[in-house]
Amino acid sequence: MTNHYQSTRGEPRVALVTCTELVDLDPDDRLVLAPLAARGIAAEAVVWDDADVDWSSYDLVVLRSPWDYALRRDEFVAWASSVPALVNPAEVVRWNTDKRYLAELSAAGVPTVPTSWVGPGESWLPPADTGEYVIKPAVSAGSQDTGRYDLADPEHRQLAAAHVRRLSDARRVTMVQPYLTAVDTEGETALLFLAGPDGLAFSHAIRKGPMLTGPDPGPDGLYKAEEITARTAAPAQLAVAEKTLAVVPGGTAQLLYARVDLIPGPDGAPVLVELELTEPSLFLGYADGAPDRLAEAVTTHLARRG
Template identity: 35%
Template sequence: MPKVAILTMDSLEDFFAYDHMLDAPMRQAGWQTEHISWRDTTVDWDRFDVVIVRSPWDYQDDADAFLTCLSNIEQSEAILENPYSLMEWNVAKTYLRDLNKQGVPIVPTLWFEHYEHDMLERGLAKFKVDTLIVKPVVSANADHTYRIPSAQIDDYKGALQDVFAERALMIQPFLPSVLSPGEFSLFYFDHQYSHAILKTPKTDDFRVQEEHGGRLASVEPTAQMYAVAKQTLAALPQRALYARVDLIETDQGLAVMEVELIEPSLYFNMDDNSAQRFTDVFVQKYAHIK
């Protein structure tokens, strides 16, 4: 029986993870699954036919070590999904600039290699808003993400200087549409649409992740959502086995917040057939492996 490793982290105790929902359909399709932490340096990756990166949600704490793990898998006998070069490109959110150069609409962004004393003032002037979002260029789970009202920018400068003294960051306008209607996520398996959800934050928060109290609802995308997602996938440097396209409403129309190609939750729990659809696409792609 061919084997597939599901790449995860040491413990998912504090997270909402649904990768186990792949085990049964994979087994029924003739594939044996094994969930392995990316931090385990003793793994012989040659034991596996394919390694699927799924929930290493602490990788941003040591991105270099994580990329080393992926590189080791890439150099083994196993096939890495998504491809190494695609995930390497996706680690830093500067990939959004690449997409924008190809016409993909993104949330307006200022980019900085490190903290600058006047960056918040520049952001307020550039975007003509009264609230900013500041976050690392390499991040996950909304770690070190700040919502900063204009009247309080001086209160945040000390913390920002500490966090971003030697760390690249990005500044964006806070979009009220994050609160209502929320953030839309469309899921694609081998660039085939699977399902979509709407994520909204809990009261008095702006983070939509479940770990921060975010709420989820299944939705049917609009024609414009399908169009922007299709445009985004077409602009990727390589084809992806799995992709999550996060969209937000702006004054100029829909914009891409992120394209998750490394470790997005695929929210199999939100669509009864999604884990089976993923398995079907995977099995078709690797039908040559027996």
């Protein structure tokens, strides 16, 4: 039976946090509005950096599409720390918005894409080998400032070095990773987990087609276009996802949602590309019942705060 939470102020109010470019929410996120309304929950889109918002007036503040934060991460993390009833919570936001968390997960035994890091002001030369590499900033959203480089191509080598210099000059940490060619055939698998009465539970999975076709062309909007289809998660993928979630600082009970992005490694076994705990697309439109499951997750977190 659905557990309807009732605020002491009447109908519970939930803020779905977005950005000025998406004041009416991403279309996928709008799918949760009707299930929330059916549960007696008033939800509204609210822009994260709107100075006129009284965040304490909401019973729950749910991060959804604040996708313009990457160049203002310090401001965003400080904002998150000031917001009561935020999910996922501010400490998770602080940890998860800098992809150097991948090094922590790798050290904890999670299979991850091998990554090297270039700090601001550090010199970097393309590796001597001639494979393909991905270069991106440690703080980013929507594959912004991300490029794919074939180091067998002299021009690509120059463009790769220029990409790292551009990020370094902007005082940003750079990630350099080998390109996993299985993404061209198998694609990337995103496993979605949502809060339930017994904790975080697997909801559904999707496949993303390959997105990176070459060097970073520069600013091109909030996020790159994606080719999405529904997918059935394999046992090996679920096992890596569970292993990943098991080492999240503070545990998973605090989470409203989690997205685990995997690609087959050179041996075919799944490896972690990203663990999305801050503002992931949840792909609600690609699985029957997913909008209802997210609404139930919201209800669960409201009940905990009631």
